[in-house]
Amino acid sequence: MEPFHGPDEVESYRRRLGILNSMVNMSEKIWISWTDDWQAQVIMDSMQHVTLKMTHVNLQQEAFVTIVYAKCTAIERLELWDSIFQATLNIQGPWIVGGYFNVILKADEKLGGLPIHLSETADLSHFVNNCGLMELKYSANPFSEFQAKMKKVKMALAKWNLHKAQAELTNNLHLEEACWKQKSGMRWFKDSDRNTKFFHYYVKGRRKKLSLQRIQNSQGDWISSNDDIGEEAVTFYQDQFRQLDTSTEYEMLKKIPALISTEQNESLIALPSNEVVKLAVYGLNGDSTSGPDGFSVHFFQVCWHIIGEDVTKMARAFFYGQDLPRFINHTNLVLIPKKEVVNTFTDLRPISLSTFANKSSPESCMRGL
Template structure:
């Protein structure tokens, strides 16, 4: 599908361009500023058209699910763009369950870094656009290629660059099509860069790993559950014992969570419907029994909303989040956006060639690191090392090699951020702090075994993380005290 903005030609020439582009269908908006072309592979139903946007319901023959695209060509004047913002807000309120993407020339930027040259930009011109983006729950898809999409094409002393063109999607789009990418192509014969949107389908065969949820630690039965599981005896060296106990606790907590809470998101939706039903019953029959039932359902509803709030806060990893700041649409979009950044859409190899496709990307990455870590056998002359003065005294060396104590280990554990991202085992700082009294002796045994030179068994997939507590004078090596914590 191809969208052309401001074609500098009237609609009478649209069919000629349709043939030149080898397209099967074509349409335009009211003033002929937006032309759309598409082939038989795409089913397109135009939902709404005005002077600044064309909104279509699309589906592909290879992917029968539908999605909505709004192609935008915004007015240059700020007050003339307001009807467009109103339509975007209308779409956001009415298509929450459908993937939605709005793409095109918005004629406004969202950050001062999106402009280069000219007089300093006044961000007040962008506040209305930014508010619309947040109210619609839209996430910018980002881009590959040049940073700016428009230039005024003037002499070098008067040239201005801006990023006026972008693609933004709602949470449902990120959920269904997280592999969407935008590339800024070279601008040839135009003052704008063309945008190339690629929507690649990938099979989701990843394993869903365990992840500790912080709100578990506030439940009355949590510590008892962990204690009963952890106290069961396991034979082996300290590292193996600790590793196996963590695996067992993870499995136990997963089962315990399913029994205690089930699917928190589904439960919240269920209680929302039950509250509405109970309120209707109370309106029709104002009895003490119905009032009591409504209060009980309200209490359970609030409890599970707090659980959902805690999960969203942990997933979004926002340190500034405060009670009452919850916005489900915003946080879901933020979480999906963070997850989307983990996908590798294309990679630049050593020959400055862009590689696409999972298999080709994996092959290029393997070759790159093989070249880095493959070296020639060469004799290293250690004689020049004798010229380097020794600055570490024996006393400092003994301090560095000293076996950590339980007090030092506790200081390190409780200096961890409880909301930090979990390690490969799924346990974060909150687990270690809340369960300190239960796991401290096994954890200390692991640290001391490591400092005593015991190697990690080959079946371990974890790693020892060496944490250095804050020091007053980082230039004094004697004030550094390495402590290893198993995560």
């Protein structure tokens, strides 16, 4: 990595991450951390790479790791290739090389920008062949792959030509009504009604009711400025949702009798099929408010024949227990009053406006159960 902080701060980051071991290479551009399950021995430390011999404490198995941060010019990178090749003389066992090479092997690995020079790719290819390395193909995280595709969809929609919609006034009226319908959150609506002023007043009154003019903080003092209310809200809900301690005592689970058969358990842990995920998606309310990414459930229901396979992949990854990236579980909290007069944040109910991906994956698992 290329840190924007000095090497003297590596200790601070090590403590924040809860990792016992860390080091910085001689160029101060590469920071490395490892858990106490491993012992590290520096084989070679240079300006553009560091090579370590990693030994697993319990298994006593060895592996070699080379982390690269290459220079910008081809001449300087020649020194890098030669230096790593010299390090291979001390490597006997599994070896992985990774990092920032500042050059690619093939032209199709690059999009846009300046053209590549074949001589530079030839240098890297020569290095890979001489060291007996094999390129590992990228396997996308289902969540990241899904997010990337949705970004492309949003870009395409932004560029979409709306000439077809400009011809008829009725189409515009339908769009306007749908917009106010969504903002008002009203689920009853007749197609023959055409009264956007009504929705406008409804939304305006709703927003006025939901707005906070003042509120009491944790000390019982009244605060009224937006900044103070915002800070108090963050503090209140951070304390409410923070997990203070985690129980590691599972002895009581042994006292719970087994009530299902092996066959029933196998069906419960089976991966959700495409049909189960589809039922979960169509079981969600299509008219519900869209999440932070701007895509509503209705969009995925209508376009299921296009994106259904990607949604199923994502649901299966969740079923396997794969960690949800932040862009998936990111949510907006909307505070709904629990009573007519709001005095403190305990008088408000937080409602989560999650993304479709955050809703559909758990729903698919529940449908499977």
